Amino acid sequence: MSVSYENSKIVYQGIKDAGITSLSALPETWLGLLLQHADRDPDMRLIQVAKEEEAIGIAAGAYFAGERHILLMQNHGFLAAMNGIVSLALLYGIPLCMLIALRGHWGEPYPWHTRGGIVTEGVLRALNIPFEYARSPNAVGRQIREAYTLSQSALSPIALLLTRDLMEEAL
Amino acid sequence: MLYPELGDKLVVTIMGACAQELYDRGHKENFFYLQHAMGLASSIGLGLALHLPHEKIVVLDGDGSVLMNLGTLATLARYRPRNLVHVIFDNGSLLSTGGFDSHTTSGITDLAAIARGAGVEHVAAVDSVVAFGEAAIEAFARDDLSVIVAKVAAVGPNHYGMDLQLPENAFRFKRWIAGRKP
Numbered sequence: 001m002s003v004s005y006e007n008s009k010i011v012y013q014g015i016k017d018a019g020i021t022s023l024s025a026l027p028e029t030w031l032g033l034l035l036q037h038a039d040r041d042p043d044m045r046l047i048q049v050a051k052e053e054e055a056i057g058i059a060a061g062a063y064f065a066g067e068r069h070i071l072l073m074q075n076h077g078f079l080a081a082m083n084g085i086v087s088l089a090l091l092y093g094i095p096l097c098m099l100i101a102l103r104g105h106w107g108e109p110y111p112w113h114t115r116g117g118i119v120t121e122g123v124l125r126a127l128n129i130p131f132e133y134a135r136s137p138n139a140v141g142r143q144i145r146e147a148y149t150l151s152q153s154a155l156s157p158i159a160l161l162l163t164r165d166l167m168e169e170a171l
Numbered sequence: 172m173l174y175p176e177l178g179d180k181l182v183v184t185i186m187g188a189c190a191q192e193l194y195d196r197g198h199k200e201n202f203f204y205l206q207h208a209m210g211l212a213s214s215i216g217l218g219l220a221l222h223l224p225h226e227k228i229v230v231l232d233g234d235g236s237v238l239m240n241l242g243t244l245a246t247l248a249r250y251r252p253r254n255l256v257h258v259i260f261d262n263g264s265l266l267s268t269g270g271f272d273s274h275t276t277s278g279i280t281d282l283a284a285i286a287r288g289a290g291v292e293h294v295a296a297v298d299s300v301v302a303f304g305e306a307a308i309e310a311f312a313r314d315d316l317s318v319i320v321a322k323v324a325a326v327g328p329n330h331y332g333m334d335l336q337l338p339e340n341a342f343r344f345k346r347w348i349a350g351r352k353p
Binding site for chain 2: 050055063093
């Protein structure tokens, strides 16, 4: 399976159309093409982290600075960022707009991704983090814009789960 | 010693003694106390520094917190914000949680060496008040990322508590920054 070139471009355009100017990320396969777009874009500040929890702090700093910032990570990175999400973002009312690659879910061939994929939705529900699945290139731009808007009005983490349907080439 | 220098800078502190001692000297609207989420003070500082290049950012960190997020030193080095001063108070102790030894006790782990190894060019390791003052003056004047590892005694305040709700601190800190925009 390979990552969808077309849909990666559409997702990146959605990020641009939402007025995002700054992005923190830890590269992973499904996000690779997206991050290449960000890396080549002179109007986008891309900050790569060593571990996803750092990005929660960076996003808080960007929010304080008044910058329109989003986070890109794999769902296992979301799990690795947990204490920052709980004890910085939720505790202080810091908005986070998280685009999360949902690995290990429907159709996952790799065993190592599965447990994280299976628990992701349950963890989001436990934390009361609003989330939606992004499955269609036709809707994802609107979903990114709305996720960002809600994060700012609710002062809360929001998750948009990027699914296999969207991120991989159709068979 | 540091306090009079902080009036016009964005200050992010970790929890515990660091936050309490700064607060007790007199809270200012440009102080943000990260009362949990150990390790992320320097990441907040990086997010501030990269997006506010005209401001000077000071992070007041500790050995226990830095040890929870060593990757931050590499990320700081990679993006090298010219306006960030990262002070790490190294008391070799998890003081606020019962005073257990940290990995830096007795010099086992050298945070200044880790910062240098991560790629930070300007790293000062100090163990006296005078040397700390000199390093801080240099770092504040320098137009480059600076890390100061300051060995300190494992003593803290005899009380904890602030008349400041956590989201209130966040709102007011953000508002103060917004008011500074040129």
